[in-house]
Amino acid sequence: MPQNHPLLHWFLPTGGDRADTGRPARVARAAEQAGFTSLFAPVGPGRVDPWHLASVLAGHTERIGFLVGVRAGSVSPTLLAQQADAFRRFTGGRLRLNVVAGGEGAEHPREGDPLAHDQRYGRTDEVMAVLRDLLDGRRIDFQGQHVQVEGARLTDPAVEHKVPLYLGGVSGAAENLAARRADVHLLWSEPEQSPADVAARVARLRDRNPALRFALRLPAVDRDHDEAARRLHAYCRSGVDEFVLSGHPDPDDALRVGEEVVPRLRALLAEEDARENATAPPPRGTGEGGAALVSEAVTPGVTPASRRSGRCRRGCR
Template identity: 35%
Template sequence: MTKQQDLQLFWFLPTHGEGRYLGTQKGGRSVTLPYLQQIAIAADSLGFHGVLIPTGKSCEDSWLIAAALVSVTKQLRFLVAVRPGLQPPSLAARMASTLDRLSDGRLLVNVVTGGDPTENKGDGIFLEHSERYEVTEEFLEVYKRLIRGEQQVNYQGKHIHVENAGLLFPPVQPFGPPLYFGGSSPAALTVAAKHIDAYLTWGEPVADVAEKIAAVQQLADERGNHLEFGIRLHVIVRETEQEAIDAANKLISHLDDETIAQAQSIFARMDSAGQARMQALHNGSKDNLFIAPNLWAGIGLVRGGAGTALVGSPEQVAERIREYQALGISKFIFSGYPHLEEAHRFAELVMPLLGEQKGVSLPRSGFNTGPFGETIANDLRPKQVSAS
């Protein structure tokens, strides 16, 4: 059993689009800089450890978004993607070092190999699945030497060749920003075990996640690498389980069979093992979307990547979090639709139930802030209600 770590709760910045319903323009809202600032400030003030910024053709550039939000936040960390094969490792190291300094050590780096061959070709990457992981490993060999302070790096690999590479301006964090990484194929697990600080998985039933973690842990132990673990999930929490189920059904209420089929055909062209595992949870059907207690696969009908959500009452969601934590998972990256409102809802309903655990921050409060509600008749504080 992996040693249980302190919880770190993350939120998500929806730079690929946002709304109240999936698969439709109805209820959509503009993802502007002011709106992303609202989400980031909310996550910062509510006590989230950091935010994940997605990457890819469908997203605004994650590095520019993070740079734009550093100055409006205080403690919030930014999990930003480097793209082996799309960025040279020396350029990625300079970018990471700069943003780490600008944020005073609040950068986390997400290593993304990319699982959509069509999108990769649009970016000039014409490599098979196994070759992309060869590039990723070579990229990390060079990147890590640079970010950790080696002044003159020479490297000759199958895909990457550098001579006298160096990083003049070091990052704030002594060994560079921690490296996060997700992937389900054997090649991905090998890269994670050798090079990565935090291995991420998408939300699957507890037994499946336990099996994957055990495999990565064994590989890491063989290489002497200390790994932490994280999970990427959506969350739909309401005061009662039925309200949460109703909200989940409402989220996909405008999805028709044609839209689902179009999305599934796009996912089918991908060579990502993780995406295939997500698809297998629902098989493109609205039927039987609860695949485990409080684990709902409806989001994956039209959304690539993380496709499952924890759905239930605050107590149920907290209990599911503890089950994953018992496997050794310490980093939970959540999101909800719409992301601004759901950040507050999660913080208000679930975080107090986790607050007794070291590492979980609760919203900072002043004289007239915190969980008091509105003053009654200009004179009385509302009565306190037990969390239970």
């Protein structure tokens, strides 16, 4: 996908269907064939363990990545860093982590977590700080309220493979933590949440962290392919950089979205770029007919339209 277009992920069916254990592998291969960036393996009650599922499916695929859900309070951050480092090493870096603050995030109420809401985000802050340092190859001493680590360091970590950290949540505590620690803030779509609502949240947080990216989870993709593409395009214009899409737990849905919706979305984005480039003033240092008068630094894949729309930022590919 072009550099200034959004990343697309596919939501894995992880309900543990014992009658058809081969379905996740078929969905994974279909999503890879359709060109999705990664598969989202969520964490939660009634779901297959995301680490085991992602590890199995990595053996059934070649290129597609895995957005693995992990609970900040379930294991120590040093063990979590070891798990993540092993996965990225043996899969060639096909890993992203969605860090859940506690309980089950936006989908379910918290279960068995004794901490209050803001305390859970305080714990997640400490876990993400330790996790980032360890995955980046640093030795760390950390004494927090919830996490204490002394002299921790991964042995020969695969630091050539960066692991983006995702964080969801709609509260003020979630926003604060996303702006401080996350690479990507994961938003969960709600019927009453319009593209304008998303744009306001994006603008507010991007003022605090210009490098922060935004992903939107859409639990259903419209059967009307043109309408689905227009819906995604509207959220792109609101500043969304990535989408976690889903349909029925069927390989055909991943293929259908990849073959029918994605090309329509690309066409809408290309049309928008063409319109904005056509009306943009000539860059500084150009003469008659646009001939260059001086040499200016140019970032590959960054157009005037992508600069204004905010669709091309760090990590965009």
